[in-house]
Amino acid sequence: MKINNSEYGGFVVSKNINSGFPIRYSFREKSSIPQLNGWNLYSIVDxxxxxxxxxxxxxxxxxxxxxISPIILEFFDAPYGTDICWLYEEGVHTGFYDIISEKEVTLSEILRNTRI
Known part of the structure; x- marks a missing residue:
């Protein structure tokens, strides 16, 4: 898949993810730096x-x-304020848990989220 990086901007990512640890949390906040898209990713060991x-x-x-994880781009357009935990079973990603609403959510629910 060809990706135009300039359409997305930069992601702030734990170096542990670069080292191969799974993503545990992802949240999006408005960035004061225009080159960043607001997505922050923490690993499971952070x-x-x-x-x-x-x-x-x-x-x-x-x-x-x-x-690292293509699914992130599927919910890239989720609004600022999105705060999700990545769920795993035996090391395999199985879904997401919305920390604010305190429930498991689907990709479509993440995208429909209207919190800002």
């Missing part, structure tokens, strides 16, 4: 000490994100 150190994060393009 703790408070880790996420509080900016050195532990990198900016990735949509093409790089697609290689």
């Amino acid at each position: 703790d408070d000490d880790y996420i509080n150190n900016a050195e532990n994060f990198t900016i990735l393009s949509a093409e790089s994100i697609f290689e």
